[in-house]
Amino acid sequence: MKNRHSDSSKRSSAGMIIRRMPFEFSESLCAHWNPRRIEWSHMVSGASLAMPFLEPYLIRTLRKACAQIESEQLKEEVKLYMGQEGQHFQQHRKFNDTLIRNGYPELEAIEAEMQIEFDAFDSKRSLKFNMAYACGFETMALGIGHWLVRDREFLFAGSDTRVASLILWHFVEEIEHKNVAFDAYQAVFGSYFYRVYGTLYSALHVMKFSRKAYKAMLKKDGLWHNVRSRWNLLKLIARFFINMVPPTAAACLPGHHPSDIADPQWCLDWLDAHHRGDLPLAALDTNNLTMGVSV
DSSP: OOOOGGGGGGGOOTTOOOOOOOOOOOTTOOSOSSTTOHHHHHHHHHHHHHHHHHHHHHHHHHHHHHTTOOOHHHHHHHHHHHHHHHHHHHHHHHHHHHHHHTTOTTHHHHHHHHHHHHHHHHHHSOHHHHHHHHHHHHHHHHHHHHHHHHTHHHHHTTSOHHHHHHHHHHHHHHHHTTTHHHHHHHHHTOOHHHHHHHHHHHHHHHHHHHHHHHHHHHHHTTOTTOHHHHHHHHHHHHHHHHHHHHHHHHHTSTTOOGGGSOOOHHHHHHHHHHHHTOSOTTSOOTTOGGGOSOO
């Protein structure tokens, strides 16, 4: 049975807004933007490489689904969601282009692969598959957002403030619009088992391309076969799975809804500070991340 959006109005994401952040990445940007954790730098950059292909695909998918959604409120939320995702991939495009120009042209071949695969999803797979993928990716993004905020000191302290700000802004908004793709999928299709399939498929698909990208960058740096670097990478991968398996498993349970997951206070503070307009949120202090969002 479909879980109609109108049955759960308390779960609305209607308060979100489209934020146009003034990120700029100069030619001086170092690919090792977190000098303490080079492997983490490349893991994040590998995930960033997917965004200009993944997020336009999500936008196209939700736009098609919108025609089948009855709730006007949910339709409005879908439009806001698409606006936020549009900002995300544009900002990641600028960051990715700078990385490629600064010594990693190998990434262009991986971009071409992603373009082919997402175009094939559009043209050859059903709307049900694409919606399940969108719902599943947003499930993963919500879990990642909570982890990045919770573990921000370890992951981002001392890093390039431009990159840390880009990533944390992106995932604050992933947390903010956490309900939309889920509610849209439920409104149009609502199949529990297919939703679980979409969650697992999308996670593995995005991780496949992220791995290709960070492997290419580590090879270019001469670190892929370095024992110490490989150990550092394995520890970070383990940290990722330790933090991601529990929320992913919970999201695959019957009766799950993203709104049942409380937003991190740091995330709420970020949103409040942006609303007040009294904080340079495009330049977080990466030497003071434990203090939360404050002027």
